[in-house]
Amino acid sequence: MVDKEGLPEEGKIWYNGVFVDWKEAKVHVLAHGLHYGSGVFEGIRCYATDKGSFIFRLNEHVDRMYRSAELYKLEIPYPKAEFKTAIKETVRINGLDACYIRPIAFYGYHHLGVNPEGCPVDCAIAAWRWGTYLGEEALENGIRCTFSSWRRIDPTTLPVTAKATGHYLNSLLAVLDAKERGFDEAILLDTNGHVAEGPGENIFAVKNATLYTPAAESSILPGITRDSVIELAQDIGYEVIEQPITKEELLTADEAFFTGTAAEVSPIREIDNATIGEGKRGEVTGVIQKKFFDVVNAKEAGYMGWLEPVRV
Ligand SMILES: Cc1ncc(COP(=O)(O)O)c(C=O)c1O
Structure with missing residues (x-):
């Protein structure tokens, strides 16, 4: 990715329903998703225009995320409407106009059997300024x-x-x-x-x-x-x-x-x-x-x- 300079270290990340400081949005090293790649995510862009800031095709991105989750029997514990509101709130609370938005849902910390049953589903939404990907x-x-x-x-x-x-x-x-x-x-x-x-x-x-x-x-x-x-x-x-x-x-x-x-x-x-x-x-x-x-x-x-x- 283009972000060789690294991600920003300031701002708020929506993590399991609440906003936490960027540096506090942490995952346990034994989280299921870390070991088995058992998570789903989206990459969404928000554009700054002379009519205000707009998220491009938010509904379709959230629909795809929930469909991806279903394919892995991962139940995102929020109704879609609530998740969309949280995405918009993440952009607002960080004072961003043009940005990249990264929502993720993954099996969290509980056990490390491959069968994820019983593991919690953790969700997060981050947003940051990001220019063109390929330059x-x-x-x-x-x-x-x-x-x-x-x-x-x-x-x-x-x-x-x-x-x-x-x-x-x-x-x-x-x-x-x-x-x-x-x-x-x-x-x-x-x-x-x-x-x-x-x-x-x-x-x-x-x-x-x-x-x-x-x-x-x-x-x-x-x-x-x-x-x-x-x-x-x-x-x-x-x-x-x-x-x-x-x-x-x-x-x-x-x-x-x-x-x-x-x-x-x-x-x-x-x-x-x-x-x-x-x-x-x-x-x-x-x-x-x-x-x-x-x-x-x-x-x-x-x-x-x-x-x-x-x-x-
Ligand atoms: C493997 C792969 N193919 C295609 C795309 C393009 O999809 P979209 O236009 O929804 O970003 C992406 C990016 O999300 C991707 O990761």
């Missing part, structure tokens, strides 16, 4: 990627649509490998050899002004940015086709880009040293990126329903 320059000029030798986790072994903490070991290996080999980011193939996604991003290819992306039922996390971009692209008038993409198709695409809460809409300019399109942000990517930033910055009246005001 400002990446949004404009694109990034250099590599096909990872690690395949994306498979739906036959894990519920890949869950945003679960343990799943991110797969992403971690892909990122480490890409960085070690001098690339900005990895692209993971699925176990059938089709293009799946990035370690924290969904992927799109553009050919003859049509967008292609792996289907939501494939080995991907169904991203909320992905869903938004599909709708925005169709709204602009582009055709979007959800189907398997081969390595070859991606390498010969006119354009390619990543989507994600952290990465937003990031052009891909090279894969394994092969230039994609003209080696810079493509025309279609540019149009979609602009539309996306207009929407999150509250400049598109038709999409205000995706923006949850932090202060009413």
